[in-house]
Amino acid sequence: MAKDYGDASIKTLDPVTHIRTRPGMYVGEPGTGAMYHDCIYILLKEVIDNSVDEFVMGQGRRIDVTVNYDTGETSVRDYGRGIPLGKVVDCVSQMNTGGKFDSDSFQFSAGMNGVGTKAVNALSEFFEVRSFREGEFSEAYFEEGRLKSKRRGKLKTPERSGTYIRYKPDVKVLKHFKVREEHVLRRMKMYCYVNAGLTINLNGQELRSDRGLADMIADEAQFEKLYAPFHVKTKNLEIIFTHTNRFGEEYHSFVNGQYTTDGGTHLTAFKEALTKALNEYDAKKKFDGDDIRDGLIGAVSLRIMNPVFEGQTKIKFVMNDIKADLVAEMKREILAALHRSAPETEKLIAKVEETGKIRSQLNTIKKQARERTQATSVRVPQLKDSKNHLRLEKVNKKTGKAEGEDTMIFLTEGQSAGGTLGGARDAMNQAVFFLRGKPLNTCGVGKEVLYKNEEFFNLIKTLDIEDTLEHLRYGKIIFATDADVDGLHIRMLLTTFFMRFYRQLILDGRVFILETPLFRVRNRKEHYFCYTDEERERAIARCGRGCEITRFKGLGEIDKEDFKGFIGADMRLTPVTCSDDVDVEKTIKFYMGANTPERKDYIMESLVCDSSEF
Numbered sequence: 001m002a003k004d005y006g007d008a009s010i011k012t013l014d015p016v017t018h019i020r021t022r023p024g025m026y027v028g029e030p031g032t033g034a035m036y037h038d039c040i041y042i043l044l045k046e047v048i049d050n051s052v053d054e055f056v057m058g059q060g061r062r063i064d065v066t067v068n069y070d071t072g073e074t075s076v077r078d079y080g081r082g083i084p085l086g087k088v089v090d091c092v093s094q095m096n097t098g099g100k101f102d103s104d105s106f107q108f109s110a111g112m113n114g115v116g117t118k119a120v121n122a123l124s125e126f127f128e129v130r131s132f133r134e135g136e137f138s139e140a141y142f143e144e145g146r147l148k149s150k151r152r153g154k155l156k157t158p159e160r161s162g163t164y165i166r167y168k169p170d171v172k173v174l175k176h177f178k179v180r181e182e183h184v185l186r187r188m189k190m191y192c193y194v195n196a197g198l199t200i201n202l203n204g205q206e207l208r209s210d211r212g213l214a215d216m217i218a219d220e221a222q223f224e225k226l227y228a229p230f231h232v233k234t235k236n237l238e239i240i241f242t243h244t245n246r247f248g249e250e251y252h253s254f255v256n257g258q259y260t261t262d263g264g265t266h267l268t269a270f271k272e273a274l275t276k277a278l279n280e281y282d283a284k285k286k287f288d289g290d291d292i293r294d295g296l297i298g299a300v301s302l303r304i305m306n307p308v309f310e311g312q313t314k315i316k317f318v319m320n321d322i323k324a325d326l327v328a329e330m331k332r333e334i335l336a337a338l339h340r341s342a343p344e345t346e347k348l349i350a351k352v353e354e355t356g357k358i359r360s361q362l363n364t365i366k367k368q369a370r371e372r373t374q375a376t377s378v379r380v381p382q383l384k385d386s387k388n389h390l391r392l393e394k395v396n397k398k399t400g401k402a403e404g405e406d407t408m409i410f411l412t413e414g415q416s417a418g419g420t421l422g423g424a425r426d427a428m429n430q431a432v433f434f435l436r437g438k439p440l441n442t443c444g445v446g447k448e449v450l451y452k453n454e455e456f457f458n459l460i461k462t463l464d465i466e467d468t469l470e471h472l473r474y475g476k477i478i479f480a481t482d483a484d485v486d487g488l489h490i491r492m493l494l495t496t497f498f499m500r501f502y503r504q505l506i507l508d509g510r511v512f513i514l515e516t517p518l519f520r521v522r523n524r525k526e527h528y529f530c531y532t533d534e535e536r537e538r539a540i541a542r543c544g545r546g547c548e549i550t551r552f553k554g555l556g557e558i559d560k561e562d563f564k565g566f567i568g569a570d571m572r573l574t575p576v577t578c579s580d581d582v583d584v585e586k587t588i589k590f591y592m593g594a595n596t597p598e599r600k601d602y603i604m605e606s607l608v609c610d611s612s613e614f
Contacts, residue, residue: 015095016145019122020173026119033177034575035509037261037315040072040169040177041187043123046116047076047165052191052257054080055198060162062199065188069179075166082161083131085138089150092117092129092165093142117165121145123174124167132159144170187259190216194254194301213240213299216252221297224585227347232333239270239330241298243351246585247447247501249293254301255309255317264310264317266302266326273330280331281338282349291355302326358448365451380458384422386431389473408476409433409462410514410567412555413490420555421480424563431474433462438490442497443592456497469504477505478573480514482554495576496592499584506578515572516558520550529562531572 019026023039027046031038044067051063060080067074083091095118121127122145130139132155140150169177188200188207196212209215217229217240224244232239253260253267260267275289302317310316338345390404409431410421421432440453450456464471479494481487491513498511505511517529521539523546528539540547552558558566566572578584590599 015118016093016122019119020145020170023119023123023173026115027123030174031177033179033183034577036183036186037509038177039123040174040179041183043120043167043169044074044076044184045187046120047074047167048187048191049116049258051076051078051080051163052195052198054078054162055195056257057081061197062201064201066203067179067184069181069184071168072177072179073166073168075164077162077164079160079162082133082163083129083138085131085133085136085152088129088131088138089140089147092121092127092140093145093147094118118145120167123170125170125172127167128165130164132163133161189219190252190254190259191257193252193299194257194259213238213252213301216240216299217242217297220250220252225297226295226351227344228341230334230337230341230344230348232330232337234329234333236303237329237333238301239298239334241274241296243295243348244297246295246297248504249295250297250504252299253317254299255307255314256303257301258307258309258314260309260315260317262310262316265319265323266300266317269323269326270298270300270330273327273334276327277331277334277338278349278352280335281345285349287349287352288356288359291352291359294355294359295351362448362451365448380433380462382434382436382455382458383462384425384432384434385462386426386474387428390475392470392472402475404429405475407431407474408478409474410478410480411435411459411494412480413437413482413487420558420560420563421567423560424567426568430567431462433459435490438486439493439497441493441592442500443588444594447501450501465502465505469502469508472505472510475510476512476573477510478512478514479576480516480555483516483518484553487554492592496588498576499578499588503578503584506576509575509577511576512573513576514567515574516552516555516566518552520552521547522550523547529566 013021023030027039027042028037029039031040033040044065048063048065051060054060055063055078057080060078062079064077065074095115117129121142124142125144127142127145128139130137135155135158136153137155137159138150138152141148171177185202185205188202189209192198192200192207192209193213193216196209199206199208201207211218214229214231217225221229221242221244224246225242226244227242229240229242251263251267251270253263253270255264255266271289271293275287275292278287278292279285304319304322307317308319310318338348386407386409388404388407390402390407392402394403395401396403407429410425411433412421413435414437425432436455439455440449442450442456450460460466462473463477464473477498479491481490495511498506515531517531519530519536519539521528521530521536521543523543526543528535528542530536530539536549540549555563589595590602
């Protein structure tokens with residue numbers, strides 16, 4: 001029987017308790033640390049943002065950061081003005097308190113809500129803050145967001161003005177996480193790129209960019225750029241872009257030094273402005289926006305008073321009321337840059353025209369592929385579809401998530417595993433796509449080959465990513481293969497496909513590998529499914545001597561009822577990620593190309609043997 005709903009049912013939580021109860025409202029989903037936007041990195045961002053804001057105001061050109069990648073314990077020391085000594089406690093514990101509401105003190109700040117460090121404090125096992133100003137200091141120490149001690153006085157030894165913060169994320173709230181060095185390093189690099197002249201010392205490694213976004217594009221494109229990048233820089237706006245022979249488009253956008261990974265108004269304005277500028281440059285031709293942007297890599301940085309972001313994590317800039325003015329300003333500056341560098345502009349136009357020709361040829365191949373599939377079946381024969389689908393255009397204003405984010409599609413090898421998955425799945429939100437053995441190795445092939453390959457064409461059609469990723473039909477794309485050599489090879493082939501042609505899906509955190517149990521350990525009373533040798537040994541200890549141990553060779557060996565547990569609430573997924581590797585094509589060619597002897601030598605040289613096995 002339901003509990004009575006009365007006055008006693010209504011609860012009022014203090015800010016610290018509310019943050020610890022609902023961390024997702026303040027710093028995003030907790031996650032495991034595997035994804036770039038898991039809240040473990042947002043905590044660091046919230047602290048660093050304040051130090052960067054000092055740099056933007058011309059106060060302090062260096063930030064010292066130390067991160068323990070095992071525990072998450074982090075310290076940040078800047079050399080700015082330091083928090084006003086009488087307000088140190090309030091600035092890190094009282095909601096809606098901070099200096100960013102004063103436009104004279106902080107003109108172009110990303111942190112505008114007075115929430116950031118308070119959330120970090122509340123979600124930390126301990127949080128220590130110390131401010132140094134003109135020979136004096138003020139410090140405070142918190143545990144789980146509650147003040148334990150504070151002190152203020154004269155410094156006994158000289159200390160440069162600035163702020164020091166040290167904290168350790170609380171595992172009681174954030175549960176299981178591991179800080180990944182590549183994600184932290186990339187964040188620090190982004191701060192340096194968008195704040196030319198800023199030095200960040202990360203665990204003894206000094207990071208700095210003197211050319212700002214120009215250094216970013218040089219690092220990201222390296223030897224792939226087809227012409228010297230176009231670079232526009234005004235007081236409040238910076239744009240840089242060039243083309244490569246990569247598929248798709250890649251952007252990095254910033255507002256007041258904040259890395260807006262989901263783009264927003266400024267990025268939309270740039271795309272529109274670039275198309276208008278190029279068409280105005282050569283009025284005799286009419287360039288298609290998709291042709292202009294294919295292979296494009298660019299960065300946009302905007303400085304603006306009182307920016308508006310979508311959510312506390314600030315990964316999307318939303319100020320549509322200024323879009324028209326932005327488009328006009330960007331178009332004017334880009335057009336001027338095109339005229340200043342006529343030889344490079346001709347190379348740009350040649351790239352766009354070549355893309356247009358390829359697209360025209362590709363459309364013919366697509367048409368033939370559609371006619372071929374329609375002649376055999378109206379539906380994709382390899383698909384068991386779900387009832388619900390992802391709808392990126394429909395976003396819940398409260399959660400900030402798109403409708404159908406919990407939908408997923410399993411890409412599985414053969415009918416055996418697919419049959420088990422098909423019977424165990426939740427038909428409302430889980431779809432299954434059957435692979436016919438090993439798919440085509442797409443290393444080194446052009447996009448037209450995909451449309452001639454029936455399996456990949458059907459997959460592209462199923463995901464609905466033929467023309468744009470905005471029509472993606474599932475929140476997660478999951479590789480569900482056997483944990484044997486053939487299954488691992490299929491994972492690599494699928495990864496190659498997505499990495500080469502639809503890398504943005506990986507960067508958006510939508511591609512995963514399903515972890516399935518390797519062993520079952522049971523006796524008459526209980527049974528355990530184990531994913532590692534260590535879990536198997538613990539299960540044997542629980543079940544006692546004489547227990548039965550089964551080693552699963554493939555997904556098809558696991559019965560339907562057991563499989564429901566592996567793809568339900570406790571499903572184990574490993575994200576497919578793209579690290580800060582600026583030459584992905586070279587890496588793919590090495591591991592998936594035709595250089596078998598070279599790859600064999602590398603494997604033999606890198607092979608590590610356990611002497612206990614001999």
